[in-house]
Amino acid sequence: MQIKNYINGEFIAPVSGEWIDNYNPSNGEVYGKIPNSDKADVEQAVLAAEKAFTNWSATTLDYRSNILKNISDLILENLPELAEVESKDNGKPISLAKEIDIPRAASNFQFFANAITQFSSEAHESVGLHAVNFTLREPVGVVGCISPWNLPLYLFTWKIAPAIAAGNCVVAKPSEVTPATAFLLSKICEKAGLPKGVLNIVHGLGSTTGQAIVSHPKIKAISFTGGTKTGARIAKIAAPMFKKLSLELGGKNPNIVFADCNYDKMLATTVRSSFANQGQICLCGSRIFVEENIYEKFKSDFIDKVAQLKIGHPSKNDTNIGALVSKEHLEKVKSYIDLAQEEGGKLLFGGKRVEVDNYENGYYLQPTIIEVSTNQCRLNQEEIFGPIVTIMPFKTDDDALALANDTKYGLSATLWTNNLNRTMQFSKQLKTGIVWVNTWMLRDLRTPFGGQKESGVGREGGFEALRFFTEPKNICIKYD
Numbered sequence: 001m002q003i004k005n006y007i008n009g010e011f012i013a014p015v016s017g018e019w020i021d022n023y024n025p026s027n028g029e030v031y032g033k034i035p036n037s038d039k040a041d042v043e044q045a046v047l048a049a050e051k052a053f054t055n056w057s058a059t060t061l062d063y064r065s066n067i068l069k070n071i072s073d074l075i076l077e078n079l080p081e082l083a084e085v086e087s088k089d090n091g092k093p094i095s096l097a098k099e100i101d102i103p104r105a106a107s108n109f110q111f112f113a114n115a116i117t118q119f120s121s122e123a124h125e126s127v128g129l130h131a132v133n134f135t136l137r138e139p140v141g142v143v144g145c146i147s148p149w150n151l152p153l154y155l156f157t158w159k160i161a162p163a164i165a166a167g168n169c170v171v172a173k174p175s176e177v178t179p180a181t182a183f184l185l186s187k188i189c190e191k192a193g194l195p196k197g198v199l200n201i202v203h204g205l206g207s208t209t210g211q212a213i214v215s216h217p218k219i220k221a222i223s224f225t226g227g228t229k230t231g232a233r234i235a236k237i238a239a240p241m242f243k244k245l246s247l248e249l250g251g252k253n254p255n256i257v258f259a260d261c262n263y264d265k266m267l268a269t270t271v272r273s274s275f276a277n278q279g280q281i282c283l284c285g286s287r288i289f290v291e292e293n294i295y296e297k298f299k300s301d302f303i304d305k306v307a308q309l310k311i312g313h314p315s316k317n318d319t320n321i322g323a324l325v326s327k328e329h330l331e332k333v334k335s336y337i338d339l340a341q342e343e344g345g346k347l348l349f350g351g352k353r354v355e356v357d358n359y360e361n362g363y364y365l366q367p368t369i370i371e372v373s374t375n376q377c378r379l380n381q382e383e384i385f386g387p388i389v390t391i392m393p394f395k396t397d398d399d400a401l402a403l404a405n406d407t408k409y410g411l412s413a414t415l416w417t418n419n420l421n422r423t424m425q426f427s428k429q430l431k432t433g434i435v436w437v438n439t440w441m442l443r444d445l446r447t448p449f450g451g452q453k454e455s456g457v458g459r460e461g462g463f464e465a466l467r468f469f470t471e472p473k474n475i476c477i478k479y480d
């Protein structure tokens with residue numbers, strides 16, 4: 001697939017004429033080229049967005065809403081192709097792309113098509129002062145959206161949909177590791193009647209294209225999802241320019257299991273929360289803490305269940321674990337398996353690279369379970385972002401809470417218990433942006449989504465996203 005930038009409604013090659021190889025993680029081969037865009041391409045995109053802004057920001061909400069709905073419908077119409085392309089580009093099982101990634105991308109547009117018609121601002125009567133205040137919510141202008149490779153179209157659209165619904169024009173960059181569905185989205189947007197310049201997609205590396213977006217003085221807000229180190233780098237550039245920032249970063253999420261939970265439900269969900277998408281979701285429960293009286297039983301049942309997961313080519317319908325996204329990422333994840341041995345962790349299951357028949361050079365790794373004796377090891381403190389979980393027993397509620405909060409991250413936590421008081425105590429005291437009780441990754445798009453501590457700044461989702469992509473302006477009217 002020859003991927004091009006989408007700027008001002010045109011499909012164009014990068015100004016430099018340079019291209020980057022795009023790899024297929026299932027076999028390690030180069031299968032396409034993407035633009036190696038730089039400042040000059042970003043400049044063109046900003047000019048197009050700036051020009052489109054005057055008209056787009058003045059359109060009616062119904063007009064915008066209808067275009068977003070068209071995009072959503074077209075994503076669903078093209079679901080089989082989009083799922084196939086996503087699975088090939090990322091290495092994720094086709095079933096996941098079909099059932100989760102692509103439907104969610106459509107829902108993102110459908111949700112914000114409706115949300116923008118319900119979004120309202122506030123009025124305050126200043127009683128006794130003979131004045132009324134009302135607040136306008138105006139689009140920010142040209143905004144930047146930068147997304148990662150783990151849920152490519154799902155997260156790309158999670159940013160773009162609210163941004164354009166709120167009347168902004170966008171310069172967006174998908175990950176250079178998984179650019180393909182963003183390219184297909186540009187074709188869909190054109191077909192859906194999105195005016196030229198409202199969405200501009202510039203492909204390229206983080207250090208050049210991404211950095212050019214973040215540094216551009218005319219881009220007034222940046223919405224970013226990715227690693228914590230990159231988030232810090234972005235903040236360092238954007239904050240002194242007084243840009244609005246929404247940073248959704250890494251996680252090291254605890255999965256806390258009490259003996260009084262619904263055991264079978266917990267076990268099945270824990271397999272998913274550990275290894276869905278090869279463990280490459282910022283919400284995966286990578287640290288499992290289990291109450292000591294069921295620890296040995298959990299250990300053996302968990303190993304049995306994980307052993308049943310089928311590692312295979314992403315395009316096969318019965319594959320549960322596909323390929324990791326890139327060679328570099330595979331090497332990073334594998335290095336933690338070696339580290340576990342140095343740190344005194346005990347390998348309970350997995351730990352080896354897998355050679356899938358006919359695809360021996362693909363980036364496959366066994367789902368891996370490591371028993372640790374301390375939460376202070378690097379395995380429990382650093383985001384691995386792959387198919388590795390640690391398990392460890394705990395004695396009391398206080399111990400579990402302390403272990404859960406003992407990390408620099410604060411994205412999500414999962415709690416398994418049927419005790420209401422415990423549920424409330426943990427929900428109040430867990431230092432995370434999201435707490436799931438007796439479930440995992442149940443998503444309602446109206447809810448605030450994001451993390452505390454080094455997991456990020458700001459919240460996405462629902463009206464939070466529309467607030468981020470608008471600037472409040474208060475008008476105070478005095479009357480006699």
Ligand SMILES: NC(=O)C1=CN([C@@H]2O[C@H](COP(=O)(O)OP(=O)(O)OC[C@H]3O[C@@H](n4cnc5c(N)ncnc54)[C@H](O)[C@@H]3O)[C@@H](O)[C@H]2O)C=CC1
Pocket residue numbers: 146147148149150173174175176204205206207209210211214225226227228230231233234248249250251281282332383384385
């Ligand atoms: N949602 C999450 O929590 C994610 C976390 N990660 C974590 O980050 C680690 C590194 O993975 P990467 O692929 O390198 O993620 P990354 O955070 O560097 O990449 C995410 C996006 O940011 C862009 N980017 C990179 N450097 C940039 C810069 N200086 N300015 C602007 N944009 C920039 C990338 O091109 C990509 O589009 C992973 O091993 C994982 O631990 C990675 C992806 C998603």
Ligand SMILES: O=C(O)/C=C/C=C(\O)C(=O)O
Pocket residue numbers: 148150151155158225226248280281282283443449
């Ligand atoms: O919005 C969601 O449902 C999920 C978001 C997941 C991430 O941001 C991630 O894995 O990076």
